[in-house]
Amino acid sequence: MAIDIDTARKVAKLARIRVEEADLPKLAGQLSGILGFMEQLNEVDVSGVEPMTSVTPMRLKRRKDEITDGNIQAQVLKNAPDAREGFFAVPKVVE
Amino acid sequence: MSANTWTISAARDALRKGEITAVDLTMSCLTAIDAGDDLNAFVHKTPEIALDQARAADARIAAGDAPAMCGIPLGIKDLFCTKGVPSQAASNILKGFKPEYESTVTSKLFDAGAVMLGKLNMDEFAMGSSNETSAYGNAVSPWRRKGSNVQLTPGGSSGGSAAAVAADLCLAATGTDTGGSIRQPAAFTGIVGIKPTYGRVSRWGIVAFASSLDQAGPMTKTVRDAAIMLQAMAGHDPKDSTSADIPVPDFEAALTGDIRGKVIGIPKEYRMDGVPSEIEALWARGIEMMRDAGAEVRDISLPHTKYALPAYYVIAPAEASSNLARYDGVRYGHRAKLTAGDGITEMYEKTRAEGFGAEVQRRIMVGTYVLSAGFYDAYYNRARKVRALIKRDFETVFADGVDAILTPATPSAAFGLGEMADADPVQMYLNDVFTVTVNLAGLPGVAVPVGLDAQGLPLGLQLIGRPWDEAQLLNCAHVLESRAGFVAKPQKWW
Numbered sequence: 001m002a003i004d005i006d007t008a009r010k011v012a013k014l015a016r017i018r019v020e021e022a023d024l025p026k027l028a029g030q031l032s033g034i035l036g037f038m039e040q041l042n043e044v045d046v047s048g049v050e051p052m053t054s055v056t057p058m059r060l061k062r063r064k065d066e067i068t069d070g071n072i073q074a075q076v077l078k079n080a081p082d083a084r085e086g087f088f089a090v091p092k093v094v095e
Numbered sequence: 096m097s098a099n100t101w102t103i104s105a106a107r108d109a110l111r112k113g114e115i116t117a118v119d120l121t122m123s124c125l126t127a128i129d130a131g132d133d134l135n136a137f138v139h140k141t142p143e144i145a146l147d148q149a150r151a152a153d154a155r156i157a158a159g160d161a162p163a164m165c166g167i168p169l170g171i172k173d174l175f176c177t178k179g180v181p182s183q184a185a186s187n188i189l190k191g192f193k194p195e196y197e198s199t200v201t202s203k204l205f206d207a208g209a210v211m212l213g214k215l216n217m218d219e220f221a222m223g224s225s226n227e228t229s230a231y232g233n234a235v236s237p238w239r240r241k242g243s244n245v246q247l248t249p250g251g252s253s254g255g256s257a258a259a260v261a262a263d264l265c266l267a268a269t270g271t272d273t274g275g276s277i278r279q280p281a282a283f284t285g286i287v288g289i290k291p292t293y294g295r296v297s298r299w300g301i302v303a304f305a306s307s308l309d310q311a312g313p314m315t316k317t318v319r320d321a322a323i324m325l326q327a328m329a330g331h332d333p334k335d336s337t338s339a340d341i342p343v344p345d346f347e348a349a350l351t352g353d354i355r356g357k358v359i360g361i362p363k364e365y366r367m368d369g370v371p372s373e374i375e376a377l378w379a380r381g382i383e384m385m386r387d388a389g390a391e392v393r394d395i396s397l398p399h400t401k402y403a404l405p406a407y408y409v410i411a412p413a414e415a416s417s418n419l420a421r422y423d424g425v426r427y428g429h430r431a432k433l434t435a436g437d438g439i440t441e442m443y444e445k446t447r448a449e450g451f452g453a454e455v456q457r458r459i460m461v462g463t464y465v466l467s468a469g470f471y472d473a474y475y476n477r478a479r480k481v482r483a484l485i486k487r488d489f490e491t492v493f494a495d496g497v498d499a500i501l502t503p504a505t506p507s508a509a510f511g512l513g514e515m516a517d518a519d520p521v522q523m524y525l526n527d528v529f530t531v532t533v534n535l536a537g538l539p540g541v542a543v544p545v546g547l548d549a550q551g552l553p554l555g556l557q558l559i560g561r562p563w564d565e566a567q568l569l570n571c572a573h574v575l576e577s578r579a580g581f582v583a584k585p586q587k588w589w
Contacts (some may be wrong), residue, residue, distance in 0.1 A: 003464075014421070015416065015463040016440070017456055018448035025458070030520055032462050037521045038405045041477050044484065051479030055293050055537030056305060056562065061335050072418065075195040079427035088425050093438050 003031040096414070097468040100263040103167050103320040109158055109237060110166045117152040117166030121145050121210050123161040124168040126213060128264045128319060130203040133589040135186040136249075136259040137172060138231040139181045139214040148210040155208055157248040163347075164327045165208025170215045170259045170268035175201050175311075176300040177211065184302040186219045187227040188450025189428040199332045200269060200311050206366025207327040212265050216255030220419065221276055221304045221451045224526035225515065225517075226254025228454045233512050236284055237262035237585035240550040244588075245551070246511045250280030250526075256314045257284040261506070261585060267315040267324055271301060273308045274407055275530025278542035281314055282504035282555030285583060287321050288314040289569070292562045293537035294323075294339035297332030305414035306337075308534040318543065320348035325565065342562065349566035350573045355389030357571065360497035364400035367506065373548045374503045381501055381545055381556045384578035397488040402481050407526055409465050409478035410535075413453075416462025422450060432530075454570060457520060493561050499571045500559040502529050504542040508552040538563045541572045544581040553583065 003011075012019040019027055077083040082090070084085035098106070098120045109115045125145065128137050145168065152166035176182045176194035183189035199420050201211070218226055218232040224232040236249040236258055249258040257280035270277040272290035281288030287311045296311045297503035303309060313324035326347065331340040361382060366375070386392050424430035424446030431445035433525040449461065465474035494499070506528055515523055533540035538559040544553050556575065560568030 007501075008460075011460045011464050011467070013444075014467060015456075015459050016420075016443040016447055017451065018441075018444035018461065019456075023097070027457075029338065030457060031461060031464065033519055033521055034408065035464070037524075038409055038465075038474060038478075041402060041409070041481055042406045044399065044477075044481050046477060046480035046484070049480040049483050052483040053479075053484065054337075054425075056337075057368075058294070058337075058339065058460045061333070061340065063333065074194075076413055078195055079192050081424060081428070081430035090425055091433060091437060091442055093439050094354075 003028045004088065099127040099267060102316050103266050106167055106266055107163050107323070117149040117156065118146065120150040121168045121212070122165060124212055124265050131262055131264045131589055134235050134237060134258045134262055134289040135232055136216055136234050136255040137170065137213040138216045138255065138261070141180055141211055141213045144180070145210050145212050148205065152208045152210060155177070162327070164204060166210060166426050167266050168210040169204065170213060170256060170265040171201060171211050172256050172269050172271060173214045173217050173243070174221055174271050175212065175269060176302065176349050177201055180214065182214065182302070183230070184220050184230055185217045186450065186452070186455065187230045187423045187429060189445070190305065196300060199297035199334060200301065200475055201327050201444045203281055203330070210484050215259055215268055218252035218254065220302065220415070221252040221271055221273055222454050223251040223413070224275070224279060224523055225512070226251040227512060228452050230452065234258045235512065236509055237366050237589065238284060238509060239586070239588065240552060243509045248283065248512050250283035252276035253314060255279045257281055257286060259544060260284070260286045260314050260316060262589065267313055267320055269311060270314045271309060271311045272534065273304050273411060273430065274534050275527040276476060277312050278312060278525055278530050278540055278557055279505050281508050281542040283509040283546070285553030285554065285581065286314060286316055287318050287541065287543055287572070288312065289541040290533065290539060291325060291329065291565055292539045292578045294337050295329050295563070295565065297335040297338045299332055299334040303418040305411040306418060306424060307414060308411060308496045311490055318569055318576045319347060319350060321541070322350060322569050343584050344566045346566055346569055349570050350579065351570060352574055354385070354571055354574050357390045357498040358525040359385045359390045359392050359571070360395035360492050360500040361392060362395050362400065362500060362502060364397050365502045367454060367528065369502065370506050373504065376552065377546050377554050378503050378556060381575060383499060384575055388574045389561050390577060393497065395492045395500070397492065399481065399488050399530070400482045400532060403485055403535055404524060404528055406481040406485065407527065407531045407535060409480060411468050412458040412462035412463070413475050416459045416466065419455070419459055422447065449587055460492045485532055489536045489538060498561070499568055502557045502559065504529060504555040504557040508548045508550065508554055527550050533559055538562055539568050541568055543572045543575050543579070545575065546581065547583055
């Protein structure tokens, strides 16, 4: 399926990646190429096949729901680009 | 020979006999690393940590408490979080990120006494087959074509790991493999690389790319070294819910060299158009070697092989788009400079546009598209169904008695850096054609150097094993390695 410029713009928006208008045609072309390559999958008869959810047949382990750590606020915030008064700081979200 | 050229097994024996100290062994690697800057393999050097760990290793060896990896100097792929040491997955979006924790794999290696020399170059977020998508610039292969100065790729994504091991900057390195990122660079540089069964090695603390496919493994100079190092990396980890709670066998003890009566499958679908005759000839020689060793060679069919690459390039980007959503400029890494009036959406969009390179952006957007409303069934669910069929192909041949499968590792020898610059992204993806099936099926696979092409570049073969049977797989690889007798080393130019 060919990706047009509007679809490319929409995908970039969904992915939260700014793409300049001038770069959209090239992006649309590349995405079309990649998706075209995936079209081969339509040749496969997948009737009655369940989509794979786990590559190794194992049950996920369960663990006790208990607190195992905490009191590491400084460590949690250490790599934040903007941390203030014990919080992650971001631009205003609600007016 | 300078100690940095040693294998893990030789160094282990020399350390235990007191013929060398871990400090001297480490110094010899640190010297080689400083002389190897042209390779751009080590992107964060950690000599102080290395020497502290080496001194501790010497004390353990003196006390008689020395596991096999004690005092062994390693390079660590930048994808592994290492406490207090830059860990940025070769991406600008994680520039300056120093984890407050240690990945399970590096913790286990350090507990076993291993020494970290530094962090190794790679493709950004492990997305690439040539190490050309790295924020640190290209890693360069120590190999060159005969009579040529053209710089070659060490492969990717674990390109820095491959270059460092092949150039003897370290004894071995960690790698990770989502679609071939251990095996393809190993094959390009004449070293050994194994991707274990999915779940054999903990993924905790490794920057996630595609969580259902990612698996860490060793990149080493010999199969024996791969067995020794995998032993230290493997095992159950409660912090990774997909890590398997099953015993880890003694991999080195499995290297008996006896594969008489074992059945080696040769899949007809791996004979592909456009693959150079040299690769076909290498494969034929590998088949002869297995037969000479007493194995039964059997033609097999894996009918869905052709669809592995397109299925992979749906599933891996889909998982990546979800995993990489965390890079939003809030909790760690880069945040874009904002202008007046920018809100939180602008912060996300600008941060991600500046922080992610072109290939990573492309894959996130492909993943976003195939997961978006209206296309989820057509692409993502269909790819997961095809994945189930690919796995079933392998299950069928294993049930028929096949013990291991022999294939080429790559469709070509290493290519020149920049040679693929104008190619379609799909052209680059074709590098993974022989390796990607193994990730989709969750199986162990190992690349073994077998010969040189006419231009003097290494070529490797791949062996694929039954799930959880790395022991038998490594034994087959050991036989292939011994019979191939690959001893070539790159001519030093750096």
